[in-house]
Every structure is written in C-alpha cells, then in structure tokens.
Amino acid sequence: SGNQQLTSIYPRAEVLDGRFLLHQLNARTDEMRRTAPASTLPILNNEFVKAFPVWVPSLRDQKRLTAAWEKRLDRQRRFRGILNRSIDLLTEYKSSLITSAVMGKLDVTTAGSNIPG
Structure with a gap:
C-alpha cells in the first residue's frame, strides 16, 4: 500500500554533500519510520522531511x-x-x-x- 506523494531533497552543495546526506538518511530509516506521523503507514511528507534533524559537519x-x-x-x-x-x-x-x-x-x-x- 502507498500513496502518490513524492518528496525530493536537494541539498545545497556549498553546505551539504548529497552522498553524505544519502548515507546519513539510509542509516536512519528506522528512526524516520518510527518518528513520522502515521495512520497505517509512516508519512514522510515535506513538513516531516524539512523538520527531520541531520548532522552537518564541515x-x-x-x-x-x-x-x-x-x-x-x-x-x-x-x-x-x-x-x-x-x-x-x-x-x-x-x-x-x-x-x-x-x-x-x-x-x-x-x-x-x-x-x-
């Protein structure tokens, strides 16, 4: 089951490396599913993704x-x-x-x- 919603993330290259973000989010998928609002399925909508904290070292x-x-x-x-x-x-x-x-x-x-x- 699923919906048609698609959320894209475009990191600003001068601040955040895309591959770094990819690996960080892949490592935290369980956390995202646990903390996302849900009825039957976790909803990773724009608001949730914008508010999800990520680590941004140099x-x-x-x-x-x-x-x-x-x-x-x-x-x-x-x-x-x-x-x-x-x-x-x-x-x-x-x-x-x-x-x-x-x-x-x-x-x-x-x-x-x-x-x-």
Whole structure:
C-alpha cells in the first residue's frame, strides 16, 4: 500500500554533500519510520522531511566520512557476494550428496565417521 506523494531533497552543495546526506538518511530509516506521523503507514511528507534533524559537519569532514562509509559498504558487498557464493556451493554439494546417497553411490554407514562431535 502507498500513496502518490513524492518528496525530493536537494541539498545545497556549498553546505551539504548529497552522498553524505544519502548515507546519513539510509542509516536512519528506522528512526524516520518510527518518528513520522502515521495512520497505517509512516508519512514522510515535506513538513516531516524539512523538520527531520541531520548532522552537518564541515564539507571536508562530510567527504572524508562519505569515503569511509563507501569503502565499508564496498567491503560489505564483497563479503556478501562471497557468502552468497559459499551458500550456493554448499547447497549444490548437499544436493549432490543426497543424490549420491539415494543412488547407492555413497556408503552412509561410514560417511560421517570423520566428522568431529
């Protein structure tokens, strides 16, 4: 469910870096949803967005913090990709083991003998 309202934010470049604002707002979405006026859904209208407090350090600090956030996000994306690939490989391996066991190609009486625990 939703409505057609669209609220845009255009930061003044001489005061607020757009990417810094983006990362700050993304990090605070739960807070925005909790504090927004709501009936069934939170309403992030112009009045709410204008009144929502944001941290505005110097532009130099904003750029430094944005670079650090983006470096961390890139690392997180890489790790997530590695983790998802590992999950896919383990799922494929599990399926292969089940198929081998069902087809009689695996001796299930000794299969777990080297597993600790």
